[in-house]
Amino acid sequence: xxxxxRKGKGGTPAISTASLPDIVFMLLFFFMVTTTMREVTLxxxxxxxxxxxxxxxxxxxxxxxxxxxxxxxxxxxxYGSQPKLQLNDSFADVTQIAQWVETEKEAINEAERPLMTVxxxxxxxxxxxxxxxxxxxxxxxxxxxxxxxxxxGEIFSDQK
Amino acid sequence: MARREAPEINAGxxxxxxxxxxxxxxxxxxxxxxxxxxxxxxPIIEDEQEKPPPIKEKNVFVVLLNSQDGLFVExxxxxxxxxxxxxxxxxxxxxxxxLSSDNPNxxxxxxxxxxxxxxxxxxxxQNELTAAYNELRDEEAMRVHGVLYSELAKDDKxxxxxxxxxxxxxxxxxxxGG
Numbered sequence: 137x138x139x140x141x142r143k144g145k146g147g148t149p150a151i152s153t154a155s156l157p158d159i160v161f162m163l164l165f166f167f168m169v170t171t172t173m174r175e176v177t178l179x180x181x182x183x184x185x186x187x188x189x190x191x192x193x194x195x196x197x198x199x200x201x202x203x204x205x206x207x208x209x210x211x212x213x214x215y216g217s218q219p220k221l222q223l224n225d226s227f228a229d230v231t232q233i234a235q236w237v238e239t240e241k242e243a244i245n246e247a248e249r250p251l252m253t254v255x256x257x258x259x260x261x262x263x264x265x266x267x268x269x270x271x272x273x274x275x276x277x278x279x280x281x282x283x284x285x286x287x288x289g290e291i292f293s294d295q296k
Numbered sequence: 297m298a299r300r301e302a303p304e305i306n307a308g309x310x311x312x313x314x315x316x317x318x319x320x321x322x323x324x325x326x327x328x329x330x331x332x333x334x335x336x337x338x339p340i341i342e343d344e345q346e347k348p349p350p351i352k353e354k355n356v357f358v359v360l361l362n363s364q365d366g367l368f369v370e371x372x373x374x375x376x377x378x379x380x381x382x383x384x385x386x387x388x389x390x391x392x393x394x395l396s397s398d399n400p401n402x403x404x405x406x407x408x409x410x411x412x413x414x415x416x417x418x419x420x421x422q423n424e425l426t427a428a429y430n431e432l433r434d435e436e437a438m439r440v441h442g443v444l445y446s447e448l449a450k451d452d453k454x455x456x457x458x459x460x461x462x463x464x465x466x467x468x469x470x471x472x473g474g
Binding site: 171 | 314324330
């Protein structure tokens with residue numbers, strides 16, 4: 137009878153959690169490596185259009201980003217709903233692009249400055265008027281390599 | 297005095313600390329991969345005399361986008377789904393059709409848009425035109441080397457590129473109306 141009274145010893149042993157920190161650390165390092173902290177706070181809506189023929193931007197250090205789109209809903213009372221250009225952390229006028237390109241170029245070491253790419257992250261509802269103005273300003277500022285930022289996918293894929 | 301052994305530090309809370317960090321990175325992570333359509337803008341020509349030589353009209357494929365996102369190719373309305381094929385035919389004409397391009401090296405696609413065209417439509421058209429070139433390059437690579445263009449070595453890629461140079465001109469903005 138005594139064998140039924142035995143406690144503890146007979147049951148399934150507790151699973152060792154000693155390796156749990158290792159697993160968590162592994163995940164932690166994965167996210168630490170893949171993470172890219174957003175440098176700017178987006179003030180504009182930014183739903184990028186879809187495209188299939190995409191190229192990946194190599195060398196992040198050589199890329200400067202500018203954003204275009206209508207201001208986010210909570211900012212529309214202050215800035216209106218017309219699409220605007222955002223440079224760094226604030227709204228800007230297209231005429232400020234030349235100055236901005238200069239500052240961005242300063243941050244890149246001299247030998248690689250001609251390789252600078254400007255990535256245009258525009259909302260899909262933006263009108264081409266603004267984009268054309270931006271392109272003209274970029275031409276004036278001698279920043280000729282551009283990249284229209286898109287999401288991978290068939291064109292108009294969420295509307296058909 | 298008797299020496300006491302230093303007590304072992306309890307590592308049980310290590311997992312908690314790691315979890316805390318993990319959650320922080322999970323929340324802040326955006327995984328923002330930068331992909332897009334690359335283009336090179338033409339430099340501004342200030343000197344009138346340095347204007348590029350004129351191009352024969354038959355070598356220019358005019359793509360027009362009006363303010364209602366209507367697509368017009370060589371003055372005719374066209375659906376976006378047909379644009380890729382039309383562009384391919386134009387580039388790869390090699391003088392077959394006397395009204396179309398002489399050869400891919402001379403063919404230029406001129407993309408004009410109105411100030412009221414939507415960015416989404418513009419990107420869609422850019423995408424189709426790029427796709428036309430990419431498909432032609434793929435076909436040529438398949439014919440010469442038996443592999444897709446993207447799998448070629450750098451030198452072979454250059455060779456194909458020189459056969460089918462991507463000439464898409466984004467004209468200066470005009471107000472086309474309509």
